[in-house]
Amino acid sequence: MESLREVGYRLTPQRMLIIAIIHDSKGHVTAEDVHTRVTEQYPFVDISTVYRTLQLLKKLHLVNETDLGGGRVEYELAQEARHHHLVCRRCGATSPLDDEMIDPLRARLLEKHGFRADMEHFAIFGVCRTCADKGQKG
Amino acid sequence: MESLREVGYRLTPQRMLIIAIIHDSKGHVTAEDVHTRVTEQYPFVDISTVYRTLQLLKKLHLVNETDLGGGRVEYELAQEARHHHLVCRRCGATSPLDDEMIDPLRARLLEKHGFRADMEHFAIFGVCRTCADKGQKG
DNA sequence: GTAGTTATTGCAAGTCGTTGCAATTGCATC
DNA sequence: GATGCAATTGCAACGACTTGCAATAACTAC
Structure with missing residues (x-):
């Protein structure tokens, strides 16, 4: 919580609330979720402040941002091990994916292209096992 | 061009124009680009029609959609070999990436998770060789 | 060629998210 | 604890993109 101040940013009540809620x-939470819960406690926080704070926390690698395809972006605390998400485009289910799975790709990109890929928090779309077993096409 | 009709969709002048332009x-082109060029020839086409047509062409795998991070999504013809894009977050440069590079990942996802990943047209963000050589951090 | 059906269009309004700007406020300095 | 100043906020307007709906028009069947 004090980490913001340590890196030279101001610690405002709005930011404290937002961080606490996350x-x-x-x-995952959406910006809308956060805003709703913030205003329950402190009614005059603007949604743009929520978005700006979320961007800031993302920049500081305190939260991860992922587009899981639901029309709005989702955020989660970046405390856990780096990971990614498999998103089924049939049933919408998401399951976590260890970063180790994409490490070889990262290595290959560096080796062959000299490109240092971030791949901080990926959403990989496709069809999950369950749905693949049910239907056949796609 | 007739392919739309063959799959049961109507071939309208708007669609013909949009397809021709792509x-x-x-x-890459943005929806805005397409709309500008469409209205040069036929002034009353709405931007929503452009978006809807682009979505349709994407669904039929006639165009690829990619978010290269510039605040607007880009489209390109899906005629060429399947490929992806490396996007440098320092200089903004993009370079194409063969699909073979991510094929092993796809295989591993199927093997370990039973997940059939699409990864149709990926944008991978990071730092390119040139920028990595210049600055050090990041 | 006409009539009927339904996909497609244009419009206007709505969504999520961003941004310019003046007013406010956290925080460092006195 | 008062002062100064830049970071931060709230507001309103804007951006890209989507969507509901009535009017239009592409295709089919006659």
């Missing part, structure tokens, strides 16, 4: 949330 | 474009 901390208390299990899994 | 065909004539080298590389």
Whole structure:
């Protein structure tokens, strides 16, 4: 919580609230979610402040941002091990993916292209095992 | 051009124009680009029609859609070999990436997770060789 | 060629997210 | 604890893109 100040940013009540809410949330939250919960406690926080704070936290690698395809971007705390998400485009289910799975790709990109890929928090779309077993096409 | 009709969609002048423009474009175009060029020839086409047509062409795998991070999505003809893009977050340069590079990842996802990943047209962000050589951090 | 059906269009309004700017406020200095 | 100043906020306007809906028009069947 004090980490913001340590890196030279101001610690405002809005930011404290937003950070606290993300901390208390299990899994992903949207900006809308955060805004709703912030205004429950402190009604005059603008949604743009939520977005700006989320961007800041992302820049500081305190939260991860992922587009899981639901029309709005989702955020989660970046405390855990680096990971990614498999998103089924049939049923919408998401499952986590260890970063190790894409490490070889990262290595190959560096080796062959001299490109240092971030791939911080990826959403990989496709069809999950369950859905593939049910239907056949696609 | 007739392919739309063959799959059961109507061939309207708007669609013909939009398809022709994408065909004539080298590389990526934005919806805005397409709309501008369409209205040069036929002034009353709405931007929503452009978006809807682009979505349709994407669904039929006639165009690829990629978010290269410039605040607007880019489209290109899906005629060429399947490929992806490396996008440098320092200088903004993009370079194409063979699909073979990510094929092993696709294989591993199927093997370990039973997940059939699309990864149709990826944008991978990071730092390119040139920029990595110049600055050090990041 | 006409009539009927339904996909497609244009328009206007709506969505999520960003941004310019003046007013405010955190924080460092006195 | 008052002062100064830049970072931060709220607001309103804007950006890209989507969507509901009535009017239009492409295709089919006659």
